Amino acid sequence: MVVAVIGGGQLARMMTPAATALGVRLRVLVEGPDVSAAQVVVDAPVGAPREVADVLELVRGGADGPRADVLTFEHEHVGADVLAAVAELGVPVRPSAQALLHARDKLAMRARLAELGVPGPRWAPVPDADALTAFLAQMGGRAVVKTARGGYDGKGVRVVTSADQVADWFDAAASGGPELLAEEAVDFVRELAVLLARRPSGEVRAWPVVETVQRDGVCAEVVAPAPDLDPAVARAAVQAATTVAEGLDVTGVLAVEMFEVSGPDGSRVLVNELAMRPHNSGHWTIDGAVTSQFEQHLRAVLDLPLGDPGARAPHAVMVNVLGSSRERLTDALPQVLADPHLRVHLYGKGVRPGRKLGHVTAVGDDVADLRARARAGAALIQGTADLAG
Numbered sequence: 001m002v003v004a005v006i007g008g009g010q011l012a013r014m015m016t017p018a019a020t021a022l023g024v025r026l027r028v029l030v031e032g033p034d035v036s037a038a039q040v041v042v043d044a045p046v047g048a049p050r051e052v053a054d055v056l057e058l059v060r061g062g063a064d065g066p067r068a069d070v071l072t073f074e075h076e077h078v079g080a081d082v083l084a085a086v087a088e089l090g091v092p093v094r095p096s097a098q099a100l101l102h103a104r105d106k107l108a109m110r111a112r113l114a115e116l117g118v119p120g121p122r123w124a125p126v127p128d129a130d131a132l133t134a135f136l137a138q139m140g141g142r143a144v145v146k147t148a149r150g151g152y153d154g155k156g157v158r159v160v161t162s163a164d165q166v167a168d169w170f171d172a173a174a175s176g177g178p179e180l181l182a183e184e185a186v187d188f189v190r191e192l193a194v195l196l197a198r199r200p201s202g203e204v205r206a207w208p209v210v211e212t213v214q215r216d217g218v219c220a221e222v223v224a225p226a227p228d229l230d231p232a233v234a235r236a237a238v239q240a241a242t243t244v245a246e247g248l249d250v251t252g253v254l255a256v257e258m259f260e261v262s263g264p265d266g267s268r269v270l271v272n273e274l275a276m277r278p279h280n281s282g283h284w285t286i287d288g289a290v291t292s293q294f295e296q297h298l299r300a301v302l303d304l305p306l307g308d309p310g311a312r313a314p315h316a317v318m319v320n321v322l323g324s325s326r327e328r329l330t331d332a333l334p335q336v337l338a339d340p341h342l343r344v345h346l347y348g349k350g351v352r353p354g355r356k357l358g359h360v361t362a363v364g365d366d367v368a369d370l371r372a373r374a375r376a377g378a379a380l381i382q383g384t385a386d387l388a389g
Contacts, residue, residue: 007074010347012037018295029058076103094251094301095276103276107148116247123183129163147178188259193281194241197296207309222318253297255279287343288316317370321358325383332380
């Protein structure tokens, strides 16, 4: 079987071991010959995800390989015209263009989730400054403004108290840029994420609900399962994510990021963001779950029976390596790997401040101990802790 993947980043790279184990051939459309996935995937043509010809060549396989059985993604930034052209070939696109719309367009996402009755923050489209000013008045003078398309890892998101703080975004929207929406600034206890997989036949399997820790809008740590989470809240979180998967007809891995909020009747969850692909909140599954998110995604898009998403140990902690002062990240490996509890995953990416370069995972019984170990390992790779000797 051949799975075509659009995007040559670390997510496509981390699909490779799972594909190898299953005997699946990956063919990945990469942005350049040295990007993360291109370093490990044999069949990695260079092309642009928004170019119909490049994507059709990826799916067809050219003279060097068979036609793909399915097309999937490691990011959502693909044009509807591209997906329509692939569908005309009779090759399944998973998740579908209709589902992907709700991961690419936050206005479409919010409107559909409201129709499905999925809990979320109060929101409104804000086509101009007057609309945002009115929304701010309803929210007590503070709100979160997002660009409907193109934002990720904290980009395209601003917390504002005045419409003037996004005047440049309104100007861009007037010139054909992304539309804007506003959401209430949620006073949350912590951030959670539900990761699940769904196959075309309708089978759904969810991993344990995790806690995510964000720094400057970027995921820094993930703890699985979320410590001390009320079982009723965990069930509500999984149910909300399942409603999203079924209501949007998602195929493959779906990540649903949520806020846990506290009220007079106890805690509840509000859905914040969606991603229809393997996700940073699920990297812990490589070492901490019976079936990793990458294997499960391949199973799902190929409509194979899904694997057990259960945890291998009571807890797993994943810490991202965000930037580094080291020219060679591997210089830190002798000291990091001296701790036998740690598993290191480096992405083969060029170093720049704040960039996700890899992650470190620790799996075991004691959350505090695992967090300390994983943080220490990541700090050594980042260069914020000194190497011994």
